[in-house]
Amino acid sequence: VHEVVVRALFGERLAQRAAERGGLFQRSQDYSAGPAFKQIPHPFPGTARSRVKADRRALDAIIDAEMAHKRQAPSGDPLDVLEALVVDGSLSDSEIRDQVLTLIGAGFDTTAAALAWMLWCATLAPGVWGQLRAEADEVLGPVAGGGTLDHSALAALRTADGVMRETLRLHPPGVVSPREAATDITLGEHTIRKGTLILWSAYLVGRDPEAWPDPLRFDPDRFRDLTPEQRKDANAAWVPFGGGTRNCIGFALAQMELTLIIARLAQRLDVAAT
Numbered sequence: 001v002h003e004v005v006v007r008a009l010f011g012e013r014l015a016q017r018a019a020e021r022g023g024l025f026q027r028s029q030d031y032s033a034g035p036a037f038k039q040i041p042h043p044f045p046g047t048a049r050s051r052v053k054a055d056r057r058a059l060d061a062i063i064d065a066e067m068a069h070k071r072q073a074p075s076g077d078p079l080d081v082l083e084a085l086v087v088d089g090s091l092s093d094s095e096i097r098d099q100v101l102t103l104i105g106a107g108f109d110t111t112a113a114a115l116a117w118m119l120w121c122a123t124l125a126p127g128v129w130g131q132l133r134a135e136a137d138e139v140l141g142p143v144a145g146g147g148t149l150d151h152s153a154l155a156a157l158r159t160a161d162g163v164m165r166e167t168l169r170l171h172p173p174g175v176v177s178p179r180e181a182a183t184d185i186t187l188g189e190h191t192i193r194k195g196t197l198i199l200w201s202a203y204l205v206g207r208d209p210e211a212w213p214d215p216l217r218f219d220p221d222r223f224r225d226l227t228p229e230q231r232k233d234a235n236a237a238w239v240p241f242g243g244g245t246r247n248c249i250g251f252a253l254a255q256m257e258l259t260l261i262i263a264r265l266a267q268r269l270d271v272a273a274t
Helices: 002-010 018-032 048-072 081-088 093-106 110-124 128-140 151-156 158-170 202-206 228-237 251-268
Strands: 177-180 185-187 190-192 197-200
Touching: 002 018, 002 081, 002 093, 002 251, 018 048, 018 093, 048 081, 048 093, 081 093, 110 128, 110 158, 110 251, 128 151, 128 158, 128 251, 151 251, 158 202, 158 251
Parallel strands: none
Antiparallel strands: 177 197, 185 190
């Protein structure tokens, strides 16, 4: 999944180094998930912090080499995000590097974690795996034949889309996210002052009984045939990618990936809960 994200955003050359880059990212992920006291800044060599800093320098070198390649052999119209940033020229190399690492890091394990939960939920729900397979056979055609993948095919995968949405409602990869209030906000009897750090949870919103009837039940049909008012409420309460100007930049790509992957997996695999 990580390789798919990199190939789609940054091209084939960067995707070819997925294994190398993945190892560098994984050590950083493991470090950031560790106890806070072990992340206290220090200058000592031979520690986990120093190794992570070395990994960051190695990642920077990979991106710098790719930027140099884009400048030496421009393709004309930008073919990927990195090339577009290089051609635009409004950002420094350091800023481009940060943008690329942010995009890669955002899709490093979030989509893979969501896919794992999708497999789990679809396997436990009676009949759902068979529905996914029948739908994929009809819309995408035989596995060997490949079929045509376009917007119309994606829109026709309604069961796969429902499995994706219902899984992310119950198991969003980002459980808690921080935001800083851009202005004073009044919520009921409470006033949140501008500049206040706010923690909000897609996990809790997705399980709120006021927004979702029988919220703990996995129901891929929950999002079908909604009235305009119901769809408005569902859209407001379905926030695995955030919302507004801080919405995840990869929200559309992640939804497309997950929908197509679960459909093709249903065609290829027989799965059962153990």
